[in-house]
Amino acid sequence: MIKTSLYGLMSALTGALDMMxxxxxxxxxxxxxxxxxxxEQLKLKREELKxxxxxxxxxxxxxxxxDQLLAIIENEEISExxxxxxxxxxAEMFSTFSGxxxxxxxxxxxxxxxxxxxxEGNPVPTGAHYINIADYVCSFMGVHGYTMEARKKLVARVQRNTPSRFEPGAAAAVAEMINKEYIWLDLKNNHYEESLESIIGDLTLDLDAIEEITLMFSKIIDFRSRFTARHSAGVARIAEALARLVGFSETECKLMLIAGYLHDIGKLAVSNDILEKTGSLDAKxxxxxxxxxxxxxxxxxKIPNFETINTxxxxxxEKLDGTGYPFGLDARDLPCGSRIMAVADIATAILEDRPYRAGLNHEQTANIMNNLVASGAIDGNIVKILISNIERIDEIRIKTQSEADNLYENFYPPEFKNAY
Ligand SMILES: [Fe+2]
Ligand SMILES: [Fe+2]
Ligand SMILES: [Fe+2]
Structure with missing residues (x-):
């Protein structure tokens, strides 16, 4: 049974958010x-602190x-x-995060x-107010440096905004922390790893929990742009279906689904302008x-026990003839799971509707895929399996992607679409 650490997974996610x-x-x-x-200053219980x-x-x-983030930091009103x-x-997609x-x-x-x-009548957890002030402290100190002078300025600013903006207990805690040199030096030096691991390093996730959290990741990846809003969902389900047809075990099929959710996580490093460009792209x-x-x-x-998923x-x-990227691997290095993902990714891209064009039909898809086999790019056996089961596989894709569309509308109702 595969297990991994919540912290390892979270580090990858925050690393991806940093790139964004x-x-x-x-x-x-x-x-x-x-x-x-x-x-710790507030003497919170360990479980709450986690x-x-x-x-x-x-x-x-x-x-x-x-841009959006900074706008919110300036604007203190919150809304739906x-x-x-x-x-x-x-966060609600992942049951471990429901709290x-x-x-x-x-x-x-x-x-x-x-x-x-x-x-609006609903209770707000005190923790939200703690994060609010922690967020403010970090943003403020990032701008002003971490010196004692900056810390005093920070406390004065926090006090001025308490209790209008900040919860008094947390504000008092911040004031007491300014003499603890090491905290500010840790912040200045980005030295967090050991501290964070010491508090949440023991939380582990089993395969079902990994599936849930990576589904959440996939929505973060996909929902950045309506051009990609349904992509990973489709790839993941086609890859899973192909894996089952090829004879993978149920556990392997689940790993394939998870790998599908994550296959484009690196796209978080690509700006929306480029993701959404419909014309041809320049070399850069x-x-x-x-x-x-x-x-x-x-x-x-970086995620423990994710070697297979990563591969x-x-x-x-990557392509079987060695002309793919980024490693230039060839048939000798590409295991069946990687070949399935390549086929699933291409098939999804051809079949799915994009904002600027409708998806292609099954015959056109088969033609394109067969040409890619002939050119030495992708695996002929897997493509054969795909084509002989295309009706069923495409039904799975359509169902998954229309669910993804509904969820996307729920996140970004049409009236807000232009704003992002
Ligand atoms: Fe925020
Ligand atoms: Fe923040
Ligand atoms: Fe890709």
């Missing part, structure tokens, strides 16, 4: 770290671009359409002299697009 918004690189780990130290550290690690997952609410929807969804949802809700313990843009599988590999290689996910643009 280089201006905020390290932000999630920083907030999680500060949350940990603040929680939730808060995990919440810190993903609090901005609903923010799809740095801000990244906290969207982040909570992501922290509300913390994420309300992490920009001001304290309002205590009225902030509720939002092409380089950037092509780098996505490199980043997929580098992100997944199946990150090699999907």
């Amino acid at each position: 918004s280089p201006q905020l690189a390290g932000h999630h780990r920083q907030v999680a770290y500060f949350m940990l130290r603040m929680g 939730d808060l550290v995990v919440a810190g690690l993903i609090h901005d997952i609903g923010a799809l671009s740095a 359409n801000d990244h906290g609410f969207r982040g909570a929807k992501f 922290i969804a509300d913390i994420i949802k309300y992490h920009h809700h001001p304290w309002q002299d205590g009225a902030g313990a509720f939002f 843009e092409l380089d950037i697009i092509r780098s996505h599988t490199y980043y997929t590999y580098r992100l997944l290689e 199946w996910a990150a090699y999907h643009h």
Whole structure:
């Protein structure tokens, strides 16, 4: 049975989020770290602190671009359409995170002299107010440096905004922390690893939990752009179906599904402008697009016990004749799982509707795939299996992708589409 550490998976996710918004690189780990130290100062129970550290690690997952994120930090009003609410929807997909969804949802809700313990009649967890102030501290110190002078300025600013914006207990904790030199030096030096591992390093995930959390990842990857909103869902299900037809065990089929969810995680490093460009790409843009599988590999290689998943996910643009990327592997190095993913990725891309064109039919798909086999790019046996089962496989894809569309509409109702 495959198991992995929650922290390892979270590190990969936060690494990916960092790539998405280089201006905020390290932000999630920083907030999680500060949350940990603040929680110790507040003498919170270990279990509560674990939730808060995990919440810190993903609090901005609903923010799809740095611009949007910064706008929210400036604007203190929260609403259904801000990244906290969207982040909570992501967190709700993963049952282990259900306790922290509300913390994420309300992490920009001001304290309002205590009225902030509720939002429109619903209770707001105090943890949301802790993340709010941790977030503020980290953003402020990032701009002003970590000196004693900056810390004093920080405390003055926090006090001025308490209790209007910040919860008084947390504000007092921050004031008491400014003399603890090591905290600020850890922040300055991005030294978080050991501290974070010491609090959440023991949390492990079994295969079912991994499936859930990577499904959540896949939505974060796909929902960045309506051009990709349904892609990973389709690839994952086609790959899983092909794996079953090839004779993989049920566990292997699940690994294939997970690899499908993650195969494009490196796309988080590619800007939306390039993802959404419908015209032809110039050489520089092409380089950037092509780098996505490199980043997929580098992100997944850090996760314990993910070697097989990584091999199946990150090699999907390698070709049997050695002309693929990023490693230039050939038939000798490409296991069946990687070959399945390559076929699933291409088939999905051909069959699925894109905002700028409708999907192609089964005959056209078969022709294109057979040409790719003839050119030495992809595996002929797997393509044969795909074509002889195309009706059934495509039904699975259509069902999965229309579910993905519905979910996407729920995240980004049509009236907000233009805003992102
Ligand atoms: Fe935020
Ligand atoms: Fe933040
Ligand atoms: Fe790809």
